[in-house]
Amino acid sequence: MQSNVIQVDQPWASYYSMLKDEPFPVNGVDIRKIPQQFWRQEVDYEGGEQPGTIVVNTTERFLYLVEAGGRAMRYGVGVGREEGLNFRGTATIARKAEWPRWTPTANMIKTQPERYGPVAAGMAGGPGNPLGPRALYLYRNGKDTHFRLHGTLEPYTIGQSVSSGCIRLINQDIIDLYSRVPVGTKVIVTG
Template sequence: MTISRRGFLIGLPLFAAGCQTNSDFENYGPVTDAGYTLKRIPLDKFKPDLRRREVAYETNMPAGSVVVDTPNKRLYYIMGGGKAMRYGVGVGRNGYALAGMAYVGRKAEWPSWTPSPNMLRTNPKHNMQFAGGVPGGPNNPLGARAMYLYRGGKDTMFRLHGTNQPWSIGEAMSSGCVRMMNQDVMDLYERVKVGAQVKILQA
């Protein structure tokens, strides 16, 4: 087999899968973490610009901070020098989103989850069954990692977190938190420090 034909055959599955690159396969492949196994993300079901990418991004936010572009369903980790790591995210429905400045008050791996008082009040039929809390794990709504957003030393009850519903990425359907694919939130978690500034943009 010639090299050119071999290269074509190797590249053909990438083309058929929606122009996925080798880095996409590495970024969104199966992961085993803390005894849990995350499945490969079916990237053919997502727009390419929802995948993790280093991009040019101008902002006055400092390196190490985060910008959440709610209208465009994108999150940017600011790297400095006009560069950022971009992630596709799911955001809150209209009227269910934080806006303005916050900071990462704490971080957790495979966090537990308890519905907020507002969630219990607005959707008791669905959320009351979870009032006692849900332990961390693949079935937890917060996914593999969570970064808790604070203001003035108080928890805002909003989080940057993973999800066990990756199809919700790119949508506005959450109760206000910012959802990420588990593989992406694990990447962001390693970059973001406690105390990092977070700016949430609204339309």
């Protein structure tokens, strides 16, 4: 008799456990609530990009960190809720921040004033900040695109079209990705 229970064994169970060694605790995630394809995992990769490149496929809802030997670390992501909100093209990570400050964009305040108006002046980093514990800032031609790779307060939305345009990762995944990539990393967003 086969069980319908998902086995939450290593390594994934440890990937998504609570992190207590941060300035603010990072809650554990019940990964049984997230489809398994969106869990962090090393996969075969056939793209032609150089190792160290980040490739985000907004249609598939995956972010790939290209590795040597035809492999990549794959992370599930949440993307812009409307097609026009998604960044497309090539950018560079020009800034990295731990527990970043967040300020909603003028467009976010305009389109959802009830949600973003009260925090129009911004919010310090911390457990209630929508960027989560890390942010990677995407720049093009030396200018901030205002798009980020960042954590989320809503890990169970990974794999969905839900954001105001940024690429969301599970908090433990953005911490992992942040530790793997330096400033200057090339990011390609397709869809």
